Amino acid sequence: AQSVTQLDSHVSVSEGTPVLLRCNYSSSYSPSLFWYVQHPNKGLQLLLKYTSAATLVKGINGFEAEFKKSETSFHLTKPSAHMSDAAEYFCVVSDRAAGNKLTFGGGTRVLVKP
Amino acid sequence: NAGVMQNPRHLVRRRGQEARLRCSPMKGHSHVYWYRQLPEEGLKFMVYLQKENIIDESGMPKERFSAEFPKEGPSILRIQQVVRGDSAAYFCASSPDRQDNQPQHFGDGTRLSIL
Numbered sequence: 620a621q622s623v624t625q626l627d628s629h630v631s632v633s634e635g636t637p638v639l640l641r642c643n644y645s646s647s648y649s650p651s652l653f654w655y656v657q658h659p660n661k662g663l664q665l666l667l668k669y670t671s672a673a674t675l676v677k678g679i680n681g682f683e684a685e686f687k688k689s690e691t692s693f694h695l696t697k698p699s700a701h702m703s704d705a706a707e708y709f710c711v712v713s714d715r716a717a718g719n720k721l722t723f724g725g726g727t728r729v730l731v732k733p
Numbered sequence: 734n735a736g737v738m739q740n741p742r743h744l745v746r747r748r749g750q751e752a753r754l755r756c757s758p759m760k761g762h763s764h765v766y767w768y769r770q771l772p773e774e775g776l777k778f779m780v781y782l783q784k785e786n787i788i789d790e791s792g793m794p795k796e797r798f799s800a801e802f803p804k805e806g807p808s809i810l811r812i813q814q815v816v817r818g819d820s821a822a823y824f825c826a827s828s829p830d831r832q833d834n835q836p837q838h839f840g841d842g843t844r845l846s847i848l
Contacts, residue, residue: 725775
């Protein structure tokens with residue numbers, strides 16, 4: 620069985636400061652991991668994905684994430700937050716044992732203060 | 734190059750009515766997934782379909798919910814005799830194949846409200 624835990628339900632940062640969103644996963648197989656962002660009343664947009672290539676993954680809008688197998692973590696970071704980064708972020712795992720269906724973390728809501 | 738299209742964006746139904754949610758996958762995608770998002774929660778998998786086949790419906794409630802993806806036309810998620818607890822956002826996603834390194838592309842969702 621696979622599962623995802625996002626350690627913070629809310630994160631508040633000031634514009635221009637770093638953002639860290641924490642994610643731990645559990646998977647019975649070699650997982651694929653994703654981060655999606657959801658703006659209010661919108662669908663989900665893919666930020667980045669890890670698929671067993673480089674452990675440091677660069678995504679869109681300056682986000683990146685590092686896969687650490689020993690820690691079963693896939694934390695998302697951005698060096699400098701922008702007001703437009705205010706949204707909800709989901710860490711997601713998929714593996715073949717689960718037939719490619721996605722398992723979502725509970726989400727982290729990011730607030731960016733001016 | 735249109736993305737995943739869902740309609741309607743908002744749907745209001747009274748208890749006991751039927752709700753039909755439609756999803757047209759991205760061009761060239763033959764795999765469709767439905768997810769439900771309850772208020773203040775993450776998305777939960779409901780069902781996975783390919784053309785004319787249900788591959789995995791392990792997340793579907795046992796009663797009142799059904800899904801199809803016909804040879805022609807959009808995928809339909811159907812909820813019969815809706816109840817207040819069905820109020821949620823329903824998202825459709827599509828992918829070109831079943832490889833687990835292919836990201837799923839999401840539509841903007843249908844927000845279902847039950848009066």
